[in-house]
Amino acid sequence: MTVLCLVELDGTGAADASLRALTFARDVAGPGGQLAAVVFGEAPAGEALGAYGVTDAYVTAPGQLAGYAPLAWARVLAGLVSQTGADAVLAAGTDRGSEVMAHLGALTGLPMVANCVSATRSGPGPDGAATWQIVRQRWAGLLLEDAMLESSPALATVATDTVAPAPADAPATLTVHAHQPELADGDLAVRAAESATRSGGVSLATARVVVGGGRGVGGPDGFAPLEELATLLGGVVGVSRVVTSEGWRPHRQQVGQTGTKITPELYLACGISGAIQHIAGCASAKHIVAVNSDAAAPILSHAEYAVIGDLHKVIPALVAAIKARGGSA
């Protein structure tokens, strides 16, 4: 089977989410299948993609198409579908991946399946199109849907939080194809200009430690000890939806279905009851520790460890204890 996978770049290499999508795509392609990466920008080093089993990379260089333009990227994918006869086109379920695949669905008139957990071809359907057995996420992963897809090719995004990035057993030799896009009028009408306001600090999505604050923090003035603890641990503060809805903290700090999905080593959830929309954002943390005054709070059935008590006392004491430990070391 031939599978095309959109690979987003992060600096000079493939983004972590795209490595996860490639891992998924390799599985769909199956043994002996062809896994082709579609790249916009400078191609990442051949070995890096080859290690993931990519045999072909179709690279649209910045001289051909500069910057992120979702419809133009979809046009390129549509062209490559015709050129390669691909059986499936996949992308990570990121903002860009979802957007480009939606455009590809619209361009081709085919269904697009968002946030797949698995996709298995189950044979031709009644009218000859391929059928696929799909498992996909709903409710940001709180619910799974079993579904039947009838489409050639299959278009889907990958639920990246369910796939760990894994190189192939045996690396592939990569052939790089310089791709000349054939764009249509209007394909560049929407194109991103990246502003220079990249913040220097640790980002919530990639932080190693996240100190969470919820309703229990009590108000906009209660976050200082959480900030201090987060800084001490080299992490950041994340908050629950009620905190941003109340305007206590900016929305970019929200962890949850309508905010950011986090994947830290440690999520220390302070004064957070554990509404399911919040769990959708923090369930991929390696360790969850809750600090909560209510021993019956739902967060305790998602956390590994808990301290039952008032976060306004526990967190300053924790900060002091860590500082004292640092001083004596």
Add this chain to the structure above:
Amino acid sequence: MEILVCVKRVPQVGGKIVVTADGQDVDTRMSGFAMSPHEECAVEEAIQITERLGGGVSVLTLGPPDAAEQLREALALGAGRAVLLETDGREWGPVATADEIVAEARRDDGGPGYDLLLLGNEAADTGDYQVGVRVAHTLGWPCATGIKGIEITDGTVRARREYRGAEELFEFGLPAVITVKEGINLPRYPSLPGRLRAKRAVIETHQPRWRPDGLRKQALRVPATERKQATVLGNGVDAVPALVTLLGEMGVLP
């Protein structure tokens, strides 16, 4: 500036999601319904835009008769007109849904003729991430998704969104389709006069015919996760030494 906001009625889930016995739906007997969160912000954004630039806000939903409740919520906040694409309760896929929104945008019966369509980036329940894009494609309008800031000057839109800790900016002309994310604004609460007006408002209703999308739902299920119960390290500040030891074992201490 005439704006059409498309909203969806979704189950309101609190502590956990339960699936009905036939595996086809979320069990809503113990929960209510709400407007999908990104779309609450789309309604607010539309109202703010027309407060600045003049014009009117129409709100549309495709859903069962009870979805009129979400239209009335939007009317109470300041939308002037509401359209219900009434279904028989069956779930509609994103392709057919987009087609019906296009039909409304093009409906030539003395309706306003829209300059801007606003939708949520994705619905909380189905999370298909594509209805807005498909609508834009059929209308031949530019489209930006996941937007957290909109400025409109002289028919040109500047739309901002977050991208890996930075910001990307899209600039394009009207008419256009924009999907927004929660955080673009803080939705207001309805006023009492707004509620009364909404209660009396007439909702324009159409009954589109259901048809299948390419993806056919078989069953919904809650993922099998280990429901664990946290190990309690202790109470209050007395637990701090144990907590420090634990964080040390996790390798997160400085």
